[in-house]
Amino acid sequence: MTDISIAGLGAAKLVVMADGLLKLGDIETAKALYRAALPKASPQLQRRIHIRLGVAHKVDNRLVPTFKALDDLEAIPNANVFIGDGLATWLKALPFFEDQRFLDIAQRHADLLPIRNWHWNLQTALWAVAQARKVPGDLVELGVFKGHTTLFCAEYLDFAAWPKRWRLYDTFEGIPEDQLDAGWSDVNRRLYGDTFTFEEVRQRFAHIPNIEVIKGRVPEILHERSPGDAISFLHIDMNNATAEIAALDVLFDRVSPGGVILFDDFAWSTADAQRRAETAWFAARGEQVLPLPTGQGLYVKR
Ligand SMILES: C[S@@+](CC[C@H](N)C(=O)[O-])C[C@H]1O[C@@H](n2cnc3c(N)ncnc32)[C@H](O)[C@@H]1O
Structure with missing residues (x-):
């Protein structure tokens, strides 16, 4: 042979x-x-x-x-x-494949997320953060995990040179048991059940001095360590309806006109509870979130 x-x-x-x-x-x-x-x-x-x-x-x-x-x-x-x-x-068109800087930074941090081929989602987040540059107020992320999306956007857009702050909030202990939505707990535990520490994530952002990583539970922590009175970009990614609605109650009025709210899970079929609760919350104010094929939801404040 x-x-x-x-x-x-x-x-x-x-x-x-x-x-x-x-x-x-x-x-x-x-x-x-x-x-x-x-x-x-x-x-x-x-x-x-x-x-x-x-x-x-x-x-x-x-x-x-x-x-x-x-x-x-x-x-x-x-x-x-x-x-x-x-x-x-x-x-x-796949514009990110024509952008070597995009590909290199995405590849460098790919291990920080349990999901791969995340380019379309990153492209949306990058657009939203870039919009925030000219909008009054600081940036906020609720649900950080290991820091993947914010790290990508901050490095790509050289956020360290911006005259703004970006505050990142997470329990760093997963979704609180009393906030778990029915039907999605197992997926969340499997994907985001990794052991890692707050300190590890804080160190990961140490080279970007205007980013602050804050440990605590939403909504309570938003009162204890306020993200400020004006917000230009609000990334909401806590994989549960209770915390995300509570966050809107506290922060929506602080989002500046032209500021973007980006929901990470709004249009996933697996995140039905979030979409239903958020759709009703916005409808009560005569507003709508745009569901994106990436699974994200996009809202630009009037
Ligand atoms: C999908 S992950 C976030 C992913 C992250 N945005 C990224 O780009 O890599 C969801 C995170 O939300 C956090 N989380 C869930 N409920 C929370 C709450 N009530 N307060 C603070 N963090 C919460 C979890 O600990 C988990 O790390």
Whole structure:
């Protein structure tokens, strides 16, 4: 029998082999072949490999169907396919792939989030933070986890040079038991149940002196350590309706005209309780949140 070595195989063949293994569920060998193909691949193929490595990052019952969808969509000529968790686009522009700075910073911090291929979500957050530059007031994030989204935006936009402050609030102990929404507790525990510390997150932001990481439970902590009287950007990402509605009660009136409120989970089917509660909260004030295909919800204050 002839010994076969992958050293002599080109990138395209390695990707075909890896794709086959992924469909069969042999994730680890598939990932090893994708990595072996990367240095030999054209920029276009590298992009497709990075998307595949993102899809293969989390091994669960979504992986093989998601990969099959990717594979099928790529059969459309010039489809420019992108696939992440709960979002597939094709025949759409992918501006972040033309922005090496975006890709480098996103890649540097990718391990801080349990989900990969988060580019569309980061693109929305980056837009919202950039808007805040010209709007009076400071920036606020409620629900920080390991700091992924804020770190990405702050580094990309060189927030350290802005004459503003950004206050980040989290229990750093997960969602309080009495705030867990029915139906989503297991997903939240699995995705965000990692052990990490407040101090670790504080250190991660130490190079950005105008960012303050604050440990405490929302809404109580917002009274103890106020984020200020004027807010230009409010990122709400606490994965539960109780805390997010309580935060709106405290902070909505402080958001400046032109300021953006970005909900991270508003349009995920898994976060039904949040969307229903927030839709009703805004409707009572004659307002609406725009549900985005990324799963985020966007509101610009009048
Ligand atoms: C999805 S994670 C946040 C992800 C983060 N925005 C990012 O970009 O990486 C949700 C976070 O909300 C926090 N959280 C949930 N309820 C909270 C509450 N009542 N007060 C403070 N933090 C809370 C959890 O501890 C968890 O770290």
